[in-house]
């Protein structure tokens with residue numbers, strides 16, 4: 001399928017190639033179509049590649065080439081359909097879209113409708129999208145259908161049969177289902193075409209200093225995020241691999257050296273390795289460093305499997321009197337005694353593996369096992385103990401949990417080993433990104449990163465999340481030091497007062513509003529921004545001139561004040577020597593962040609914290 005704009009871009013590339021014998025650059029495509037950014041040009045290229053109109057093997061825009069045309073079909077757009085309250089179908093005369101046959105299958109008749117409303121957003125169907133429908137009069141439970149009810153009122157919903165009635169279920173938690181005795185099905189959705197043109201709209205009023213562009217093509221809703229080694233360990237606020245990859249492909253090229261200055265568990269570093277970029281990663285959380293190293297070190301899967309099988313055999317034979325019980329504060333509060341013994345046996349067996357990379361890799365699965373067999377609630381990033389009955393019944397199968405994680409991880413490593421570029425390297429530094437970490441001045445081709453959303457105390461406590469694992473897997477000389485990590489991260493220590501000279505009007509305004517309600521919280525926010533400003537300076541130092549620095553950030557709420565971190569970064573960075581080229585807003589469908597919290601401390605007053613984030617694209621002057 002190609003939208004009108006995609007067809008125009010393809011035609012332009014064909015003409016350009018006929019004239020020059022090479023493809024246009026992203027910048028040339030951007031200029032030609034007056035696109036908002038090079039990333040939008042990249043979006044069109046990827047769409048044309050995905051649809052099979054451009055060759056896929058090269059990432060660089062000048063390297064694209066057209067392929068023989070696939071068999072295509074013209075599908076009529078019959079009208080508009082409500083993904084909201086049912087509406088009467090509206091006819092749109094003479095509009096069609098072109099789709100390759102591969103995309104919709106060989107069977108059936110198809111038509112398309114333009115979507116109005118937001119009731120299907122959790123299914124990835126947005127206002128302005130085009131849905132391709134295969135004509136049919138019956139549908140299976142759970143399929144997304146065009147349903148006609150109440151005398152020709154049409155709506156797009158998921159269909160369920162229940163107790164002799166039909167339930168038309170919106171995919172939006174704020175809306176109620178519609179129940180009817182009779183529903184006429186006019187077809188099922190087989191394809192969603194994101195209407196990028198209409199959704200690259202401005203996300204704000206015009207009188208701001210910077211402009212946010214909403215671009216849903218960055219959502220990657222429903223896409224697989226656990227491929228390769230991405231899924232071997234949970235970590236808070238991980239990059240969606242697709243976002244990391246798209247930024248890398250847009251703003252760097254093969255053979256470049258990139259850096260993630262808040263690398264966390266290393267998602268951007270894994271992607272770098274897969275697409276042939278050398279990479280530095282920096283983080284101040286020792287568990288993150290451990291994970292990032294394990295995720296980016298290719299291991300021969302045969303050797304790994306052999307060691308794993310031998311390990312399972314060995315662990316059975318470890319005797320209780322041979323184990324070393326870890327010695328850290330409150331261990332008995334977080335683990336039952338018999339679980340400590342089982343974990344210690346497993347750890348001893350892993351430590352006997354001679355190959356350091358394999359030992360560390362299996363230690364990552366052990367780290368997940370520690371989390372899942374502890375007395376903590378899973379699904380929380382802060383340490384919260386399960387209570388009462390639940391705690392009493394809590395009897396985790398330690399070896400079962402380990403096997404599940406280890407086997408999933410080995411499968412991930414098998415793919416990573418196969419696809420990781422052999423001549424690229426990854427270097428991971430345990431360090432504070434607000435300081436000089438001995439990366440040479442003007443040496444980095446691109447920085448891609450996602451900083452914390454705020455101080456650990458009131459947002460994601462990376463240290464707290466990591467503590468029990470870190471204490472078990474010996475990433476600290478003294479395991480009790482694990483409790484101190486959060487204090488050292490950005491904003492970990494509130495400032496003494498609120499005087500500062502940071503050149504950001506947006507920050508000043510936010511601080512004033514917060515301080516009126518709570519001075520301590522304002523000091524946390526200031527401390528975070530002072531640290532972030534130092535990180536921006538270091539990033540400026542290591543980046544080559546004219547190269548890009550992309551930050552994926554959240555605009556968090558503190559005391560009901562929305563802090564525009566994206567604008568604050570743009571202001572601070574422009575004083576340091578960057579130009580802010582773009583601020584793109586994306587939805588967060590999969591980022592593991594609390595979507596709701598209680599910012600007011602009023603019981604039950606849940607408020608959305610972070611379901612959107614901004615990608616700030618800076619360029620060094």
Ligand SMILES: C[S@@+](CC[C@H](N)C(=O)[O-])C[C@H]1O[C@@H](n2cnc3c(N)ncnc32)[C@H](O)[C@@H]1O
Pocket residue numbers: 235236237238239261262263264265266267268282283284285288431432433434449450451452453462488489490531
């Ligand atoms: C949003 S997370 C990054 C997640 C990462 N993109 C991933 O996919 O796993 C932010 C990271 O910043 C790290 N961090 C916070 N303050 C830091 C500092 N001053 N220097 C280096 N890293 C820091 C935290 O430990 C955390 O791992």
